[in-house]
Amino acid sequence: KNQVEQSPQSLIILEGKNCTLQCNYTVSPFSNLRWYKQDTGRGPVSLTIMTFSENTKSNGRYTATLDADTKQSSLHITASQLSDSASYICVVSALVSNFGNEKLTFGTGTRLTIIP
């Protein structure tokens, strides 16, 4: 069964500090891994997308890494800001013959709170 597990479930850090969120997955056959940011009451917004051959991808202060051998990914946030308070969701895509040729498995997210 395809699964995506994220840790920690929640995290509180001071504004300006860095943090790293973790994602472990068992999804096959692997196509790509995405990180999304979901603000409270809003839909998920894409931060990064990485394919099998990519081991790092940045988007401003967000840097995602992927180790396809160990099936692990991390999202590092640098110099956190109050606006970074949100849930961060790891999503792994599998190539399939149905579901429009791609099945997404969503993690349950890490709830990040930035305090002043």
Add this chain to the structure above:
Amino acid sequence: NAGVTQTPKFQVLKTGQSMTLQCAQDMNHNSMYWYRQDPGMGLRLIYYSASEGTTDKGEVPNGYNVSRLNKREFSLRLESAAPSQTSVYFCASRTGGYGYTFGSGTRLTVV
């Protein structure tokens, strides 16, 4: 550019009532999706439409029906709502590539 627009944003239904959740995208995307998000669980696919005129079941289709009215619009219908359908519903769209664009969601409570 509005992206993906969902209506309504909030809804309370009594058990057994019916309703239709509306979704429209203005990005000329081919594929559209309906997901539900429940506490402690990742988003799960209810139905999808790979292109105009086609619809297919996702992981959790029971109790739902969909209509791809045209390329822009993809609606989700609950014929006889049940408390287990209390959830936040997200519509998404994409065209080829990897990127999905999500709407802001509909928070549905069935009492």
